[in-house]
Amino acid sequence: MNKAEILAFISEARIAFLATTDGKAARVRGMETYRADENGLIFYTSKAKEVFKQLAANPDVEACYFAKGTQVRVRGKIEIVEDLALKKEIVSNRDFLKSMYPNDEAYANMGVCRLKGKATTWSMQDMAAPTTFIDL
Numbered sequence: 001m002n003k004a005e006i007l008a009f010i011s012e013a014r015i016a017f018l019a020t021t022d023g024k025a026a027r028v029r030g031m032e033t034y035r036a037d038e039n040g041l042i043f044y045t046s047k048a049k050e051v052f053k054q055l056a057a058n059p060d061v062e063a064c065y066f067a068k069g070t071q072v073r074v075r076g077k078i079e080i081v082e083d084l085a086l087k088k089e090i091v092s093n094r095d096f097l098k099s100m101y102p103n104d105e106a107y108a109n110m111g112v113c114r115l116k117g118k119a120t121t122w123s124m125q126d127m128a129a130p131t132t133f134i135d136l
Helices: 002-013 050-057 084-092 104-109
Strands: 015-022 025-037 041-045 060-067 070-081 110-123
Touching: 002 015, 002 025, 002 060, 002 070, 002 110, 015 041, 015 050, 015 070, 025 050, 041 050, 041 070, 041 084, 050 110, 060 104, 084 104, 084 110, 104 110
Parallel strands: none
Antiparallel strands: 015 025, 015 060, 025 041, 041 110, 060 070, 070 110
């Protein structure tokens, strides 16, 4: 897959299994990807959650997407994004978030992160380890 195909795959799959660290222990959870484009992968959560605290303490992560027998993994560093306009955009596109962020002050509790890094693909047909990495 080339970069455009990887971004399209991520946009369609949407749910990543995001690996972080908690001290020396690995932690993995499903995270919705809000957007995947030339500027990176955008995730959101509450700053009160352990996942956000882990991302702030150690920004090295890996996200894994799986669909139709193909896996895309993206390894890189998380950047915490404090962009009120982006936070408002996310909430306006996710009805279930509207009650959690009713005003500008509430947005201070929203954690938005951007992942930029290298992506690799693997499929059920290709049992060999990935050898090609594409900058995202």
